[in-house]
Amino acid sequence: MKLSVIMPVYNERNTIQEILRRVRTVDIGEIVKEIIVVDDGSTDGTPDILKLEEDSTVKVLKHKVNQGKGAAIRTGLGAATGDFIIIQDADLEYDPDDYRTLLAPILKKKAEVVYGSRFTGEHRNMLYWHMLGNKFLSFMTNVLYNTTVSDMETCYKLFTREALEGIEIKSDKFNFEPEITAKILKKKIRVYEVPVSYAGREYEEGKKITWRDGFSALWALVKYRFTD
Secondary structure, rough: OOOEEEEEEEOOOOOHHHHHHHHHHHOOOOOEEEEEEEEEOOOHHHHHHHHHHOOOOEEEEOOOOOOHHHHOOOOOOOHHOOOEEEEOOOOOOOOOOHHHHHHHHHOOOOOOOOEEEOOOOOOOOOOOHHHHHHHHHHHHHHHHOOOOOOOOOOEEEEEEEEHHOOOOOOOOOHHHHHHHHHHHHHOOOOEEEEEEEEEEOOHHHHOOOOHHHHHHHHHHHHHHHHHH
């Protein structure tokens, strides 16, 4: 069995080496890891670091210009060959040590899609308005799609290859999260949630998502409820 780790990267020179080290070394038993890094037009020296990191365990794909997280994930999905696929941010907010926890329900045939919830595991407290925005978007997801997810916006989304069959990702930006959630739920696949640790960073540390992305996510939830 193989796990494809798709890592969208944009201007993460301070963290990219450490997150790659953590992903490479995390123990997930007999499952083979395929690490696919998509450099989304970085301009801060990240591409130079990735040249040194690329080897038999890490495949680097490049966008000439910045297109957004969704576009980077779409590129990564096109290259993924694993039985299971997980999204991994490059900013150290999420810990690859949680891979085993995320994989367990799928390996036990309990789930096809597993989300790592930041609100049920140990975490560094996030800003109140970030928390409120995340809770609201999860609430709207539950209302629109008749489900009970606690963390729709989590980065840690793990899929079986079969769960993603027939799904076309159109979003280029951060609204990848509501789009993929909407399309999974519309396939009548129930999301299984497990607690994960979370060490959120602040804007001065390089955090990129803003309140504007929250409005975009809300629109995506409504749009994909009624369209493909």
